[in-house]
Amino acid sequence: MELKTVRISIPEGCNVILGQTHFIKTAEDLYEIIATALPQAKFGVAFTEASGPCLIRKEGNETELVDACVNNLNEIGAGHVFCIILKNAFPINVLNAIKNCPEVCNIYCATANPVEVVVAETEQGRGVLGVIDGFSPKGIETDSDKAHRKEFLRNIGYKL
Numbered sequence: 001m002e003l004k005t006v007r008i009s010i011p012e013g014c015n016v017i018l019g020q021t022h023f024i025k026t027a028e029d030l031y032e033i034i035a036t037a038l039p040q041a042k043f044g045v046a047f048t049e050a051s052g053p054c055l056i057r058k059e060g061n062e063t064e065l066v067d068a069c070v071n072n073l074n075e076i077g078a079g080h081v082f083c084i085i086l087k088n089a090f091p092i093n094v095l096n097a098i099k100n101c102p103e104v105c106n107i108y109c110a111t112a113n114p115v116e117v118v119v120a121e122t123e124q125g126r127g128v129l130g131v132i133d134g135f136s137p138k139g140i141e142t143d144s145d146k147a148h149r150k151e152f153l154r155n156i157g158y159k160l
Contacts, residue, residue, distance in 0.1 A: 041089035050079025
């Protein structure tokens with residue numbers, strides 16, 4: 001078995017949701033979930049089959065984002081993985097609906113941070129072991145940091 005990391009590409013100003021799923025209708029179901037919950041969002045969805053023709057299935061409403069999802073999954077090279085890239089929206093607004101999609105098995109990350117995917121490769125193929133989301137901690141929150149966090153959440157409308 002060989003282990004490697006694959007850095008995924010997230011277009012400027014976007015967020016990514018990466019997860020594991022198991023059925024051919026995933027791309028369409030995820031499209032419907034996002035379009036219903038976030039009508040203002042621009043997004044791409046892609047899903048890798050792990051049997052049959054083993055294609056990367058794709059949907060979305062913005063070609064650049066669909067292409068970025070396809071390219072990310074092509075680099076990862078593992079079956080039954082999905083990639084969603086959102087623009088003008090945050091994962092928090094759609095994540096529970098995605099988790100409740102019958103085909104979705106696992107969410108690896110939902111982030112705008114740099115992401116590296118830890119991939120294992122065997123003779124059979126590749127699988128995702130996990131992700132490295134962002135960077136390591138640099139310290140412990142101070143009172144000033146806490147005040148900044150609370151102000152930020154209120155400024156973006158997530159707290160009163």
